[in-house]
Amino acid sequence: MKIDADISFRKLEIFLAFMASGNIARTAEQLDLSSVSVHRALHTLEENVRCPLFIHQGRSLKPLAAAHTLREYAQDAVEVMAKGIADARQKAGLGQKRMRIGTLYSLTMETVPRLIMGMKLRRPELELDLTMGSNQLLLEKLQLGELDAILLSVTDSQIDRRRHEVLPLFEDNIFLAAPTDALLGTGPSADLRDYRQQKFVSLAEGFATFHGFQEAFGVAGFDANIVMRVNDIFSMLSLVQTGVGYALVPGRMRRVYENSVQLLPLSEPYQMRQQIAIVFDRNREHDPNLLALVAEGRMYARETIALAAEQQ
Numbered sequence: 001m002k003i004d005a006d007i008s009f010r011k012l013e014i015f016l017a018f019m020a021s022g023n024i025a026r027t028a029e030q031l032d033l034s035s036v037s038v039h040r041a042l043h044t045l046e047e048n049v050r051c052p053l054f055i056h057q058g059r060s061l062k063p064l065a066a067a068h069t070l071r072e073y074a075q076d077a078v079e080v081m082a083k084g085i086a087d088a089r090q091k092a093g094l095g096q097k098r099m100r101i102g103t104l105y106s107l108t109m110e111t112v113p114r115l116i117m118g119m120k121l122r123r124p125e126l127e128l129d130l131t132m133g134s135n136q137l138l139l140e141k142l143q144l145g146e147l148d149a150i151l152l153s154v155t156d157s158q159i160d161r162r163r164h165e166v167l168p169l170f171e172d173n174i175f176l177a178a179p180t181d182a183l184l185g186t187g188p189s190a191d192l193r194d195y196r197q198q199k200f201v202s203l204a205e206g207f208a209t210f211h212g213f214q215e216a217f218g219v220a221g222f223d224a225n226i227v228m229r230v231n232d233i234f235s236m237l238s239l240v241q242t243g244v245g246y247a248l249v250p251g252r253m254r255r256v257y258e259n260s261v262q263l264l265p266l267s268e269p270y271q272m273r274q275q276i277a278i279v280f281d282r283n284r285e286h287d288p289n290l291l292a293l294v295a296e297g298r299m300y301a302r303e304t305i306a307l308a309a310e311q312q
Helices: 009-021 024-031 035-049 065-091 111-122 135-143 208-220 233-241 251-257 288-311
Strands: 054-057 060-063 098-103 127-132 149-153 164-179 199-203 225-230 247-250 261-265 273-281
Touching: 009 024, 009 035, 009 065, 024 035, 060 065, 098 111, 098 135, 098 288, 111 127, 111 149, 111 288, 135 149, 135 273, 164 208, 164 233, 164 251, 164 288, 199 208, 199 233, 199 247, 208 247, 208 273, 225 233, 233 247, 233 251, 233 261, 247 251, 251 261, 273 288
Parallel strands: 098 127, 098 149, 199 225
Antiparallel strands: 054 060, 149 273, 164 247, 164 261, 164 273
């Protein structure tokens, strides 16, 4: 006979608690349920098993021999399933002492260290593995289960909101970066049409800034003369420093490079904003490690908003 679909682990848990206590009221108190709920669970379990399990003696419910037999198998079933779930969660990396985080290179200067320091205070035993790469690479690794959470630009990514949770951290503007000896326009912002004859360096396809780079020059009406593509933003800015070409970079790089390259806001037609966020699988939202990361992310987002308000 097939197992009735209405025989749930919750009913078995209530049944086992009742068999251990022998009293509906004590079972209800132990499981934080009402006596009516316990009685209903036992009654429907008896219906689902399709044989008598209990007999009423006065106001008490007494187990029959069939109930004692079922108890042995129910105990084994619950223990095996509990172990199976624990092993599955361990295989998936939930609640482990190691967490795998992916990030854009540009977030390793300030954002990622802040989050990691906060997480270590919350979970001192936690070890963190950090992977750096493009938006595309990070999303692929998250979908394959090779990373537990990623920090990237959701503006330039195809995020499946049904599968993934997204926790916004901050928004960032894009700037024109030029060598320190380059002659820039006298205005307060950069009109990309004035740089038609200049050489540019860019990130490779798949990086967030590359997507914005294409959009900006599409608005300007010409294809930028890209002389080199690189796989990290630090290499790109080194090339700008040595005069290889101009580049478009997010404002978060300004704090480190403002004295070694010229950074100019883009004119209104080309202005772009990246939204940086933490992304992780929705079915892992109760993982203690991810809960710690989310808590730190929310604190970081609030502090960033408050700092921006002060600067205005």
